[in-house]
Amino acid sequence: MKKHLRRVPGIGSALLALAVITACSPASSGGPKAGGETGPGGTKKVTIQIDGTAVPYYAPLYMAKEQGFFAKAGLDVSFTYAQGSDIVKNVAAGNVDFGFPNGDSVITAYGKGVKTRVVHTTYQQGIGALLSKADANISSPADLKGKTVAVTDLGSPNYIQLQAMLKSANLTVGDVKVKTIGTGAIVDALKNGQVDAIVFSRLRYYALKSAGVDVRQILSDQYLPSFGNVVVAGPDMVKNDPKTVKAFDDALDQGIDYTTKNPAAAVDTAVKKYAPTFNGQQKDVTTIVEDVFVKTLWQSDTTRQHGFGHPDEARWQKAIDAQAGFKLIDSSFKAGDLVVKPSALG
Known part of the structure; x- marks a missing residue:
């Protein structure tokens, strides 16, 4: 997959009053139970719960919906929002199909017995x-x-x-x-x-x-490998419905690719339809998307070799071991028990 990277000049003045990927809003209850209802055109209804609030930096997810990539994959995707720790609990309990929390919270939860699987390492680095x-x-x-x-x-x-x-x-x-x-x-x-x-x-x-x-x-x-937002699903869903997980991953990949190639258009659509509080900041947000997300968060040596969302298990293992070393979790565990390679989904 060809990636288009552009260097961008300086940053404008109206920048990021609310622009923190880890910003949190009150936790959602998780909405309707997950589970394969039928949407328009015979698509399968699924819900993804996203960390924090709607911000234009989630453009790849929004573009996967707006550009029809989810629909072409047979999915009718709804977005809800919650705190990262609550997202992991909701996914593990089956309240939502997918979650998009910070990778660090996923590790912590897994180490404490709240088990989900990382099915798409969307952000290859922490922020x-x-x-x-x-x-x-x-x-x-x-x-x-x-x-x-x-x-x-x-x-x-x-x-x-x-x-x-x-x-x-x-x-x-x-x-x-x-x-x-x-x-x-x-x-x-x-x-x-x-x-x-x-x-x-x-x-x-x-x-x-x-x-x-x-x-x-x-x-x-x-100094410490970590991860920003990643897609998680429940172990049962990964085992029993890998086709849906793979379809979601593939559509998200297309959303990332579209945003990488059309950052201004993607940001503009994300602001207009999902994050209107950023209206007037589109130019500055686009610069950040191009300089940070495209160059270092969504892409890495691993993704250039294997495709978007592919996990670097060695980095995940270092992040897991670090949480154990700093007593955030009681003991370490194998990265392979947590992360799933998209290619393994079929």
Whole structure:
């Protein structure tokens, strides 16, 4: 599959007030029970529950519907939204057919006995980063010693990412001052000088640059492999209805391919039909899609060899082992028990 990558100039000013893939809205109850009702034209009705709220960065899913890729695959897909941990529970319980949570929450849930299967590694990397103002003079994890660093929660993936960064420099959390600041205030805390650095979404780098902040970033993936949003399904569905899972994956692949080749059109449609609060920000969002999602999140050496959504099991294993090492789960487990290669679905 040929991929089209373009380099894009700078970022405009109206950027990302709400644009965090991990932003959470109150959890949905999961809607109607999953299970194969018939939709228009004999299509099979399925529901996917998506992490957070509707944002244009979910354009590949929206384009798979709007461009008819789901319908051609025999699916009538509905979208609902919830928090990542609730999504995993709903998929495991069969309340929804598919989920699109953050990969880190999937690992944590699996390690605690809430079993789903990752059927499409949509984001090949995590979106965490250490962000700091230039005057803090933080260019590597070693420079964090004695600094004040904020995370949203001591149980969050970002806190684990901070620990991994510190470990790479032979430091521990005892060598820094850690503050917990909520999602809505953590970026302002950095802007206002309340902290020296934050570990949060790498997308906020663009928002800070747009606001005139001289900001630096260190991507968490350099120190701890992790994953952003991935598609999960229940073990029973993977075993008993692999055809539907494969059809969903194939249509999503087409949605990614369409968005990669037509980012402006995809973003415009996503904003108009699904995320109207981003109206007026289409140009800036398109730039981020082209510079971040197309180049590093949806694509990797693995996808260039095997296709969109293919898992790098070695990276998954490192992410699983890290959660065990940092006591987020009691013990490690085999990545192959969690992730499914799309090619294995038939």
